[in-house]
Amino acid sequence: MKNIFLLIITTILFSGCEKALEEVPKDFVSKANFYKNEEDAEAAIAGAYAGMQNDFFGITNYLMTELHGDYLFGRGSQAPITIWNQILNQQNIGRCATNWSSFYTTINRANAVLDNVPNIENIDANTQKQILAEAHFLRALCYFELVRGWGAVPLKTTESIDLSAVEAPRAPESEVYDLIVQDCLIAENDLGEVGGETGRASKWAAKMLLTHVYLTIENWPGAAEKANDVITNGPFSLINVTESDDFYKIFAVDTSTEDIMSMHHSETKGSTIPNYLHRAGNVPYNYSSGGVFAWLPDTNSFIGDSWDNNDLRKNFNLYTQYQNADGDWVPLPSTTPVLFKKFITNTSGISLYSVPIYRFTEAYLFYAEASSMADGSPSALALERLNMIKRRAYGYDPTAVSPVDYPSGMSGNDFRDAIIQERAYEFITERRRWFDLKRTGKVKEAFAAAGKTIIDERLLYPIPEDEINNNPAISQQDQNPGY
Structure with a gap:
């Protein structure tokens, strides 16, 4: 064997x-x-x-x-x-x-x-x-x-x-x-409170994994309890965002207050993911002399025109221009007019070396979903924690009421749909979308919305x-x- x-x-x-x-x-x-x-x-x-x-x-x-x-x-x-x-x-x-x-x-x-x-x-x-x-x-x-x-x-x-x-x-x-x-x-x-070395598990990583497991097997009270523990008792905090590039601070090694557990990389041995996202030499996102270049955005899906341009995560996750040999910004070729941007090779001023396993943002979305599912409808705290993540995405103070807040009075189903959508925007290319669709029973619905047909055998x-x-x-x- x-x-x-x-x-x-x-x-x-x-x-x-x-x-x-x-x-x-x-x-x-x-x-x-x-x-x-x-x-x-x-x-x-x-x-x-x-x-x-x-x-x-x-x-x-x-x-x-x-x-x-x-x-x-x-x-x-x-x-x-x-x-x-x-x-x-x-x-x-x-x-x-x-x-x-x-x-x-x-x-x-x-x-x-x-x-x-x-x-x-x-x-x-x-x-x-x-x-x-x-x-x-x-x-x-x-x-x-x-x-x-x-x-x-x-x-x-x-x-x-x-x-x-x-x-x-x-x-x-x-x-x-x-x-x-x-x-x-x-x-x-x-x-322990923190991993013994970079990339090693802490009790907070274990709590996040357990939250994720409970959410998957629909132990809603257990998931809500564990997520709340991480939020209220863990040594983490949300990073403030006022422009798209601020999101890179979440993925920085040893400096991110949102890093619960990640695969960390050095400057000399970086992640292999950028080579799957970028054309070779796509400055400033990929300085590699060669690239696999194999993952292409589908703008017929939720990342297309329906995604609000004011959401700073859109510009952080997608790009349509790169710098040519003269340093001028030029459009990507018509065959691939949009590419993913979150994972990049080391560039001037930005060091992206960590690939998240669990980050603090997810604890808020875990709690919002689990709490609402346990109660049958969103509580004020569940709504607030969902809104904190959306406010931050638009550059607002996560702790203050904003124009982009989801309203009170949402049904349980509508609230969960909103959470799954926020998770889709938040965790692009972070291995979340497929399993989110599976555990919520929304695979065929989501694929149909993107104009795709998927057979049961692929589940x-x-x-x-x-x-x-x-x-x-x-x-x-x-x-x-x-x-």
């Missing part, structure tokens, strides 16, 4: 420490002589984090999620992803398999930490507790991606070190979510053939519909 072989390789690589005793062969370090002290535990959890890769479990995962939105098209080899009235072609089935393998690799690394770190005696108790909590968080994060993408999936809660652990049936979604919630509760209780990714062929507990009859 493809992912199991990767996990076995990972286990072997994990042991590549030079600190083994002299009598232990240097070309092989077993579990028995690896998990000995705090340094080994730190190396193990670092290996688990490494599974998240450069952006968020790798660009293949990012693109497969993002290109399932209603507001963009794929280009080149990614164009077939956005042919919605057909099942995925073989290349993109392969991309789904790559993502599946990445998640289970990280799960196995987290399981290895959970199985072995508790037995280490030469370790500070608080450090041990923190590392175990991080492993619970990472496992929950992976299973949340899996269950939303594939539905019922095999549950693995112990380390797989050989092929004897291959057999595992698809567990019902409810069981997968039960494990996710358990892991999140442990993580939020045992994690779930295909189970990899390697899993079906090598897992005795899964057969072709377990495959998701259409594949």
Whole structure:
């Protein structure tokens, strides 16, 4: 089985420490002589984090999620992803398999930490507790991606070190979510106020993940409670915005008061996302000598003429001009008259190195939605928190009444629709739109509004053939519909 072989390789690589005793062969370090002290535990959890890769479990995962939105098209080899009235072609089935393998690799690394770190005696108790909590968080994060993408999936809660652990049936979604919630509760209780290093999970990241999970499984009171906790007790604050470029401050490394958890990048090793958004040399948004240039805005969707030009997020997220070799601003070519702008390479005065997993803005929208759904209609506080995000988007003080406020007296349905729309504007190219449409049952409605037809088979990714062929507990009859 493809992912199991990767996990076995990972286990072997994990042991590549030079600190083994002299009598232990240097070309092989077993579990028995690896998990000995705090340094080994730190190396193990670092290996688990490494599974998240450069952006968020790798660009293949990012693109497969993002290109399932209603507001963009794929280009080149990614164009077939956005042919919605057909099942995925073989290349993109392969991309789904790559993502599946990445998640289970990280799960196995987290399981290895959970199985072995508790037995280490030469370790500070608080450090041990923190590392175990991080492993619970990472496992929950992976299973949340899996269950939303594939539905019922095999549950693995112990380390797989050989092929004897291959057999595992698809567990019902409810069981997968039960494990996710358990892991999140442990993580939020045992994690610290901030991550030990940049990009590592804190208890606030765990609370946001748990909020997101509760929202997805429609535990409205639980979601509202957790989101409110982050808003009222967390060390975060909304960044003031008076012009479009102020939104870049949200994505700055180490300086953003809205960063709950992100994939952070250095100046020398940036995100790969800009190459999928920009034409090569699109100054000032992409200085790269080459670009994949594969994600194109669909102006027939909500990002078209219906989006108010006074919303500063529109100019922040989209652009129609770039600078030529003489430094003059010129229109983009007629074949691609609009492109996405949020993610850019390092430019003078703007350093964009972080790719958000959770940011503070979302806590307000989580609370507004969950609270209203729990109560059957929006409370004054739910309305205020939705309006705070909209006011900021138009350059107003988030805490003061503004001309763009949503009115009181909205029905529960209208209020939720407004939240989903604000989420669409706020989180463009941040991996939110597809799963928002799925969990609210609005996929076909949103795609129809953009002039697209989507078949039911596209609501779930295909189970990899390697899993079906090598897992005795899964057969072709377990495959998701259409594949």
